[in-house]
Amino acid sequence: MKRHFRVWRGDASGGDLRDFDVEVNEGEVVLDIIHRLQATQAPDLACRWNCKAGKCGSCSMEINGKPRLGCMTRMSTFTDDETITVTPIRTFPVIRDLVTDVSFNYEKARETPAFAPPPGVAPGEYRMQQVDVERSQEFRKCIECFLCQNTCHVIRDHDENKPAFSGPRYFIRAAELDMHPLDDRSDRKEYAQASQGLGYCNITKCCTEVCPEHIKITDNAIIPMKERVVDRRYDPIVWLGRKIFRRDQLESADGAVPTVNPPMSSARLPEGPPVGPDGHMEIAELSAPTQGGLSPFGEDLSFPLPPEYVSYHHPERPSEA
């Protein structure tokens, strides 16, 4: 049976919805239809996918305005004469067609302090109870589809909040580490509040609604983190303790991680800019094997070359090679 589709096509410079009539068979999902379009009508239609089974989180798109995984949206959920409109996820800059630049998320991931292994516990000696790991495991189900990030009104259509706001995906990461039975840091909540912009969240639960993994982002991560941050803030003893023992850790966590976002023009992780915001060269240049750009002649050649290496042909006296 033929169905009517409208698919957004274009790139950073603009684009529009294109109409397609395309064959749909029983049991198919929206991603199948996109593939059929590629194979029959639009070979260069850009779309990410990998697993076709809701496991990799690549095929995020907006279907009739709803953030969804293309591979988990069955055609049978639409009425027979419904036009299906497919657009790229809106919170991130378009690269081409349905592919967007999600590097924002990878930057936020890099800013979130990693798991801190408990000192003195050898590999193989980790002991945890199932009930204790289960709370963190819920958040580790995340397939990084970024649909929650896409749907959150704090950054959807509000690019200006992006530098200060990590988004629900990284709140659950902080919560996961906070609830990890053996994580050695105890300032995860404070970090979320101070550096991830947890305060911007006003618990609308839109993120929970779109999560294809059915992670209870708000109820199980955001709310408990907010509550406990509040507890600590007003509990003078905890506050004092934190001041004495945790100051150093807090400093290094907040101070060292600037939340400046380079322009999001590329889906790959951004390269350290040659000159930093302070006008100085990146120190990393010094740790690189060479300074400045690479020599077009290779790195093991130094100038001037010995004369016998130079082949020069005089225009008038070719014999003097």
Next chain:
Amino acid sequence: MSDNKIERHLYDVVVIGAGGAGLRAAIEARLAGKRTAIISKSLFGKAHTVMAEGGAAAAMGNANSRDNWMVHFRDTMRGGKFLNNFRMAELHAKEAPERIWELETYGALFDRTKDGKISQRNFGGHEYPRLAHVGDRTGLELIRTLQQKIVSLQQEDFAATGSYDSRIRVFQETTITELMLDGDRVAGAFGYYRETGEFLLFEAPAVVLATGGVGRSYKVTSNSWEYTGDGHALALRAGATLINMEFLQFHPTGMVWPPSVKGILVTESVRGDGGVLRNSDNKRFMFDYVPDVFRKQYAETEEEADRWYADPDNNRRPPELLPRDEVARAINSEVKAGRGSPAGGVFLDVSTRLPAEQIIRRLPSMHHQFKELADVDITKEPMEVGPTCHYVMGGVEVDPDTGAAFGRVQGLFAAGEVSGGMHGSNRLGGNSLSDLLVFGKRAGEHASAYVDTLQVRPRPAKVDVAAAVEVALAPLVRAAASSTGSSADSSTGSSADSSTGSSADSSAAPSADSSAGSSTASSAASSAGSLIAENPYTLQQDLQAVMGDLVGIIRREGELTDALKRLHELRARVANVGATGGRRYNPGWHLALDLRNMLVVSECTARAALEREESRGGHTREDFPAMNPTWRRINLVCSLSFGEVHLEHKPVPAMRAELLALFERSELSKYLTDEELAEVEEQ
């Protein structure tokens, strides 16, 4: 659009592939102090490893204290029908537990036993419960953990140097199309950013291949678009060799309905946790298919099999847990005998075996997958399943200890699914995830050590780079030429699913240009102006049809010969593939470039399958249905010279005596030749 600007990067170790093997290798190279690049065709954290479900096999002995590396080694050799590289199997069995424990120090959270250790589950072919797991999303846990470890290393580098990327950098959505050589030494890798279509050149003395498998050459497969055998082909073109390419694993339980998800995997844990296979007569047919070599380890009655789940020490295991090749063949014969399910599979049932609440807890993503994709509630009804192309045992022939590729080339390493030998003729479930960690680490370590031995950095030759650019652009050039050509209006593609139609089509293609596999094929671009460029999607479908129909689970001499002929025809057509739409994130162009890799790897598979006149593991010949001990001693090795695949026989390394002693004589006699047995006797 952009010109042919080439971005250049200098690294010590370049790791191609960001799955489990690649990430583990990169971590090791970075820890060895090497500047490391990780390259991946898709986004960071989305490689195939993310899809692995069941678990990672490691003899930690948490669930049954009798388990140890020797038992694991024995199971692995049995599973691979003794064709495995014994040294790899040995290292794997010994080192897997350490590698799993290490993950916990990176932050992984596996499911736990009552005493707080890592829980282990049953899986086909493993004598004891051995698979460390997280529900049925173990691969996700593994890749996310490694991804987060890399982030944590980057944070350390940031603290030390002010740049996250100073020592380890991830190039995501970047495809490598060619390896660069300086004489016989690896000098780097050439590729393009998928997003912009711009080129990059990595100059590096050591390259680790961790590109995964080849399943995309099959129609029914659990593999994603990434699995086009790039690493296999890159290695061949660089002068390395491939072994065991005839052995492909067809996973017995892929979804068969609805058609659009055909092939998507149903994890073996369904069976490990009590699921049983039934045919349309409601019979548990697996009891009829226990081969002699396994007779002693498997139950003969349903009662005994059912007792095993609770009391594995005093009962033998249910035959549903036979190695995958056996189960896949059994399902195939049931369906052929007309006892299949409506959609052409058989029934896999857990609903009558476990309470609903347990099914949801132990198999959450299967429950989810069937509910969402097939509208089937697995706690109430059986699933319909059938074989799907899943894993390639064959791959780059490597040194077992270092992961260094054999053949002419130096500085090339391989780990993970792209390497060969470890799994012999058939891989046990769960042995891949642990393989990635064990050999990923080793490859990273030895690639770094190799870099230290070099006096001068090998340098890519300019002509090679120029040739790589030309090959990469050729499909676009061709499409542009053919659309401006006069004959552009007649239809481009032959009908999608007809492999038979392909021979007629190909007569129109230039028969002279048959060097598709080599890097000199680019001349086609200029000469193709008058021809209509081929549609890459059509070509892929035609290739899948050839491989699926003629080089599938059950193989026959005539069909294999036919397949080789068709592959040859396809080669001419692939040399004429075109892609419209520019360089920016253009999937048609990307596929056009992947096709030549798929083709050369498919040819290796077909050639080796035709040569091996026996049935063993992932290779079943209808005309030679039995295992032949003489063939056990032979590895088939593929290499490439001047664009042509060459096949050689090479002896399988002989197992050390103390390892042989782990097996009973009666078992060895099923695999070894009389001559070998006599030698064993003497020792």
